[in-house]
Amino acid sequence: MIKLGIECENLEDEKSRWGIGQMVLNLMKEYEKNLEWQKEYKLYLYFNQFIPDDEVLRNPVFTKKIVGSRSLKSFNIFYHILMPIRALRDNLDFMFFPAYMMSPLYYKKAIVTLTNDVYYEYKTGSLPFKYKLAYRLFTNWAAKFAYKVLAISETSKKEVARLYNIPLNKIFVSRLGGSLSHGRVGNISSKLNEKNYILYVGQMFPRRHAKETILAFEMIAKEKPELNLVLVGRDKYKKAMMASLIAEINNKLGEKRVIHYEYIESDDEISRLYQNALLDIYVSDSEAFGLPPVESASFGVPVVVMDNELNHE
Known part of the structure; x- marks a missing residue:
């Protein structure tokens, strides 16, 4: 059985579950439903301070680990020191870093999501300097040392390859998809009527x-x-x-x-x-x-x- 680790700190703040957080959560929901995947892959989920109370995360099919603590709120200590050390101890076959950056401490096979957006954020965006510096250092480290890079569109794949100087055969594409209910439901506000x-x-x-x-x-x-x-x-x-x-x-x-x-x-x-x-x-x-x-x-x-x-x- 292949042991796959996933960084899950992005799920701990429910109000920040845009993009990457939603992708990770949907991946877990698909894994939970797929018995063939469960026979082939064992998923290790790494959290910083706590495990969110999502129904999917209560399933014992996942091996869940808190490697930080509520008193130690530093993302950088969790992401770049504690998590990679714990993942190495767990002797994973692959580690998935969905949040663009790869810790230099993790020296085994890693899969990292990279986008052209994050490149432009540290180059020309309005982020505080410390975030720009982190993105500059650790996305480029990921581009150079990751086993594979995940892009979320063919367009982004070409841009990521050009911007980070990565060969195209190192990048694979997995597009995002809609996952919302399509049943007929009411309005969120009485002021909002259909098509107004x-x-x-x-x-x-x-x-x-x-x-x-x-x-x-x-x-x-x-x-x-x-x-x-x-x-x-x-x-x-x-x-x-x-x-x-x-x-x-x-x-x-x-x-x-x-x-x-x-x-x-x-x-x-x-x-x-x-x-x-x-x-x-x-x-x-x-x-x-x-x-x-x-x-x-x-x-x-x-x-x-x-x-x-x-x-x-």
């Missing part, structure tokens, strides 16, 4: 143009008095602006037409928003994949995206 709102889902920062989306909505709002704009995601601008901008626009419009949810935990509630939307807008300058348009399209909702290679893929 435009939807934006995703964390908010400059390259995703959340600010411009709100300003564009303001330009059409008076001509479309029945229309609302719903945004779901955290304000990740260098200087937080969403709350003040939304309040300003709603004040100008004389009513609450722009509605912001920082986080929605329930998949059913997210499903309601997707299936009842008039359209989904996700105008991003650069993405490795971009899951919201795929999930919207799975509900038959039109999407507005950039005209680029990724979105054609």
